[in-house]
Amino acid sequence: MKKGWKKIIGLSLLGAVFLGLAACGNSGDTSETGAAEGGNEEPKTIVVGAGATPHAEILEDVKGRLAEEGYDLEIKVFDDFVLPNTALADGDLDINLYQHEPFLINFNEEHDTDLVVAGDTKYYFLPLGIYPGQTSSLDELADGAKVSIPNDATNGGRALLLLQDAGLIQLKEDADITATVSDIVENPKNLELVELDAAQVVRSLDDVDIAVINANYVLGSDLSVNEDALLTEAKDSQAAETYACVAAVKDGAQDDEAIQAFLAALGSDETREFIEETYQGAVIPVF
Numbered sequence: 001m002k003k004g005w006k007k008i009i010g011l012s013l014l015g016a017v018f019l020g021l022a023a024c025g026n027s028g029d030t031s032e033t034g035a036a037e038g039g040n041e042e043p044k045t046i047v048v049g050a051g052a053t054p055h056a057e058i059l060e061d062v063k064g065r066l067a068e069e070g071y072d073l074e075i076k077v078f079d080d081f082v083l084p085n086t087a088l089a090d091g092d093l094d095i096n097l098y099q100h101e102p103f104l105i106n107f108n109e110e111h112d113t114d115l116v117v118a119g120d121t122k123y124y125f126l127p128l129g130i131y132p133g134q135t136s137s138l139d140e141l142a143d144g145a146k147v148s149i150p151n152d153a154t155n156g157g158r159a160l161l162l163l164q165d166a167g168l169i170q171l172k173e174d175a176d177i178t179a180t181v182s183d184i185v186e187n188p189k190n191l192e193l194v195e196l197d198a199a200q201v202v203r204s205l206d207d208v209d210i211a212v213i214n215a216n217y218v219l220g221s222d223l224s225v226n227e228d229a230l231l232t233e234a235k236d237s238q239a240a241e242t243y244a245c246v247a248a249v250k251d252g253a254q255d256d257e258a259i260q261a262f263l264a265a266l267g268s269d270e271t272r273e274f275i276e277e278t279y280q281g282a283v284i285p286v287f
Contacts, residue, residue, distance in 0.1 A: 130162060
């Protein structure tokens with residue numbers, strides 16, 4: 001199997017955590033526009049929090065376009081799903097990019113915060129795909145074949161819907177992205193579903209016939225979405241609509257000039273082209 005992408009993107013990232021408010025005015029003089037030598041204005045700083053792959057990599061591409069607009073994009077990388085929102089709520093960030101809207105809504109409910117989606121655009125999603133293990137195609141699946149899927153509520157439901165799209169199982173009529181294995185009403189091949197932590201599914205390929213794997217784990221493996229996936233979630237799927245990545249800000253900051261400049265650069269044709277060329281199907285732009 002060939003790697004889907006081998007391009008190593010240099011990250012000049014500050015911070016070591018998953019999401020400094022400067023341009024939107026928290027504290028310190030980095031948010032001020034001053035006169036540089038020769039009378040030129042110093043760039044205004046936007047501090048953004050992000051997950052490493054692919055979010056911070058995409059932001060590195062956006063950074064150059066923002067510089068042309070007079071903004072310095074400071075990227076702080078987080079490896080946690082809670083801290084980027086906590087940092088945003090505490091005023092340490094201007095904006096973050098790493099989550100989908102359902103996660104943001106749930107975070108607000110659990111932490112009594114007032115974070116909102118910045119703008120009305122969803123940017124990209126990482127599709128689940130069915131990948132071959134011991135069996136190389138869906139048509140060759142034998143009776144009783146083993147299929148590994150993620151065991152968490154979000155990705156597990158998506159995996160079941162994808163298996164249904166492949167014609168391998170049938171879920172009850174009202175099943176959606178919250179579906180569980182108990183919602184399976186038809187399993188003509190008597191597939192044995194092996195539920196694993198999402199990070200472990202890609203490592204299970206030697207032990208199962210096929211596996212449903214998150215694209216972010218595909219990016220870190222020898223798999224290629226374009227060359228190896230037997231089927232992936234479509235751009236217009238329910239999963240794409242629900243779980244596409246959004247940018248988030250504190251309520252009240254949506255209309256700040258710096259935030260609007262950031263969103264314009266993120267949602268540009270250049271960003272779309274970067275995503276398509278770099279990730280080749282592992283990250284799908286939806287804007």
